[in-house]
Amino acid sequence: MSDEVASQLTADIQVSPNYKYLPSILDVLSPTCCARCILRFTGVQAPHIYSKTEMITEPERKQLREGPLPGICSACLGLLEETMIGSARDPIQHRYEGKINEMLSQELTQTEAQFDDYTLAISLPPSLIIRQYSIWYLLRQRTQGFNGDVPIIVEIKECLKWTLGRFLQDHRKMEFKFQSNFTVTLIVKNESTNTEHEFLADMKEKEGLQKPKPQRLNKRRANGDNKKVMPEVSSNYVSKLLDDITFEKFKESSPIPPPPVTSECSLAVSLSHSPIYVAGRYIKYSRDISQSPWVIDGVRKTQFSVEEILAGPILPMFKAQGYKFMSAGREDSDVRMTGRGRPFVLEIENPKVTRVGDDVFRKIEHLHNSGAHSVESTLVKFVDLQIVPKGEVSKIKEGEQTKTKNYRALVWISRSMTDEELRAITERKDLVIDQKTPVRVLHRRTLAVRQKKIHSLGFERINEHFIYLDLHTESGTYIKEFVHGDLGRTQPSFTSLLGCQTDILELDVTSVNLDFPSQVSTEIPETTKAEIPHYLK
Template sequence: MDAVETDVQSKGDSAVVPTVMEEGDAKPADSDVCAVCLGVLQEFCDEAYAIKISDVVKAKNYQFDTMVLSVSLPAQLSVREHSCWLHVKKEVREKSICLDKDDVIQVKEAFKWTMQGLMSKELGGVPISRQTEQFEVGVGFTHPETDSDCHFLAGICSDCFRPTKNKQNVFTKMAVVKALEKVSDEKFLKKFPCPPTRPARKCIAQEVQCLHVSVFVAGRYNKFSRTLPQTPWVIDGEERMESSVEELIAAPLLSSFRAEGFNFSSSGREDVDVRTLGNGRPFALEPLNPHRTRFNKAEVRQLQETINQSSDKIRVRDLQIVCRDAMGHMKEGEEDKTKSYTALIWTQKAIDKDDITFLEETKELKLAQKTPLRVLHCRPLAVRERVIHTMSTCFLDTHHFHLKLRTQAGTYIKEFVHGDFGRTKPNLCDLLKTETDILELDVDSVDVDWPPSIPE
């Protein structure tokens, strides 16, 4: 059996645990495979299998302080458990014994109760904790011989097994359990043997899945290049730029955390031709399924230096490991926070210093901005109200000046300058009564008080 390959959004490391009997090996006609657990508790619920699973975990070399075992059993096993329960219920009723279904331990729980303790011992006494769920070891089993056991339920409870575009198999564990809750005992017993018949083969053990919860790395980045996108620029399946801010930051972090992928987010984004200066733009990177998670302050500082030495196009500061809850601070006040910019402006009409000084007296200028033409392909058409709080100017020559702006987050600066064919009102063309365009744009500050500043 081949191990499943993982990708950037991988759910975890996997490895095949060898079993005594392969799929093709059949039991004789007088099989002793349990009719309910399909061999899960008979063949796999022991110290030997716990050692095999633990060896896989050790080989992956994860860092973790607590763990939890997750178990995936064939959906048809629920049908067999239900059949067995109906058989037991009939027997105890005849003997006037009081027994509720909740008093019966399910196969999955019996397996977990036994194996978690054995695995904890093999892994050096690591605590089992469902509350923290820091590190998850997943084991699964299939049983092709009895796959059709639950098919009869579709004829009784068809509404539980509606196919969807993303669902390859409608007979999921959840759907089967839901159907069993609806079907009457009488209908069930007409369609399925009670007690269930013994299978010829035991279950097949699947890959052992290892998954560490994500960690979160936050910081601020400066971008000094006007040819570097924030995220990979992919057109028709091809990356059109050599690199990106995201990739330059992620590469050293993925290597150090030994992660299988990442998610990147930031407080807004700049265009490829816009620099981000000042204290930089807040960002967060989530390494997926990291194998290493313990870093002291000196090691995090070294990670920051590694990023900064890898390229002169970006610089990172205030790098730190944060908790998931802290991530919300980056998006808080998304509409209310302010940003500051410096733009190099060109005017068609010749100007002097007095022609632009009135802009400094313009406060709280309200704009109505239709979705810019340049982003209309990826954003819905809408009219957004934005505010330019303050402006200041620096005259350069008769056709150029620097314009500094402090604006509401989400303001399209380029469109305010050239008007975007009248889609932004008012615009700088209207204010100066001449055609204007923007030649360069810098982000001077993103006024979000997160992540906390770390002294250099």
């Protein structure tokens, strides 16, 4: 290290709040605490000092500490400590950094997530809080004039982000950031100290003080191995236990300084990526498939659902297990979705692959739509697959109230009518109707009268009693009820306008008019017209 760098580092230490007590802090803490912890209690806030390990180990800086500690640092349980575990050539090494790096390498071989930066999430043993208090009290007792408030002490978690964050950045060529889509989670537990907070709960009970609700982390859902190394209670809970505990009370039951640490920490490293959002449009051919899995009392009512058919080929692209499905509205299970389809978004949870090119999306569309997943392909196809930023996902819901939709209904008319008679009715524009909540959805919707607009109508005659009725309507219009009138609950209806009985035999949504997501596919699967059921031919 150059003299210039060394004197800059000294200057950075000198501005720290407790610098004037450094000789005394050194005197009190050197036998049991590591160099970084001494810096923490001195309130040194400059991250680069903590990551400059050579600064701490270089002979001329050894005023901070004479060689490695005989035991494990009692303030950080060794998490920030350098010790004699290295090779003969390079004997002093960080106690855990190498190990964490190895565990991370192991985890990284399991993922294909592509990332340039990462952030750290750290869960620490709650005993660190008790120990920090104990050392703080020790310094107050032993250092004339020392009145360092707890906030002046640099938190271990913060410090670990500076040191470990930097270490992994250098070793893994990935930039450490305080916010990133890619998270390395480090869970630390220390067996020999994990009951050190318990006296606080007992004391609170004895004193009749209010106790916080215990948050037992090991009951929290966690994946695989993480579960075993979760601390039993959260640090937050232990901090709350310390509320209202005076120094006098604390020292009655907790040793000052804290006792030696007799076991090393156990570590667990896991990786996670924030969700990726895949948008697209689905085209639904079946009149017997619900949008979401249809389960009543634990029993599946249909073998397939739209969202499962979509997730089928898309999830493996990201090597992901879980997803959430969102769509711009939904159609009844007996209604087809034709045309360019209905916009949807799949939120892919914890993807192991994070970059998928447009060419791959087009290939998957082609494979699926041309029948690669035989049965499923005949039920649902999809187009316009693409990754969208999280901020755009809300467009799918925002559009729910404002978008319009087009429909084609196969309608039976009881009396024979001329084209002129039909045209007189279908030529109306922006017909306003009042719809009372349909009988068939009353069990899940509140009873209300909703005013809706039928922007336009059109028809194509099939024969004397059958027509295709084309509708362009405001979002939220109940089409089946508009056609048959729902026993007079929709006014006016196609039935009331015609003055005869009508019924709707089949319905297709032909267009959901939402400008999301971008239309990127050029191959759009075709759909046939709704067919007249054979028994009516």
